[in-house]
Amino acid sequence: MGAQESFYRRFGHGDPAKVFDVLSIASAKKQDVNYTDLPPLFRQHWSKVLLDDTDMYARVGGGGYERYGIDPQHGAIVVVRPDGYVGIVAPFEELKDVNAYFDSFMAKS
Numbered sequence: 646m647g648a649q650e651s652f653y654r655r656f657g658h659g660d661p662a663k664v665f666d667v668l669s670i671a672s673a674k675k676q677d678v679n680y681t682d683l684p685p686l687f688r689q690h691w692s693k694v695l696l697d698d699t700d701m702y703a704r705v706g707g708g709g710y711e712r713y714g715i716d717p718q719h720g721a722i723v724v725v726r727p728d729g730y731v732g733i734v735a736p737f738e739e740l741k742d743v744n745a746y747f748d749s750f751m752a753k754s
Contacts, residue, residue, distance in 0.1 A: 646686055646722075646740065647684075647686050650744075651740065651744060652743060652744045652746075652747035652748070653665060653686075655747075656747055656751045662689055666693075667686065667687060667693065668693045668695065669683055669687040669688060669695065670695045670696070670697055670709065671683065671694065671695070671696050671697065672710050672718075672720070673696065674696075674698050675696050675698050680694040697709040697710050697717070713734075715734075719736055719737065721734055721735060721736055721737065722735050722736075722737060722743050724743065724746065732746060733746045
């Protein structure tokens with residue numbers, strides 16, 4: 646996503662963080678990860694890095710990857726539109742699909 650040709654840079658108008666709100670949801674357990682382990686693009690602020698893990702009492706939380714059919718070893722990119730609808734879900738390896746999604750309505754004609 647950080648490459649010049651990616652949607653993030655092309656449509657970010659010089660400051661992608663002002664156009665795109667990147668939230669990261671890691672599949673790691675809270676005791677095994679520090680938010681600084683993620684690449685800077687995916688940790689623009691500590692409050693935007695979340696874990697798919699249970700709370701400290703193991704009563705609630707976790708299981709989001711499984712519920713949404715996302716492989717925790719590979720992850721996915723989920724684009725949520727400003728109106729709250731999901732625009733596209735794509736594996737990280739298919740960033741070209743996400744680029745095409747944004748090209749379909751943000752590219753200049």
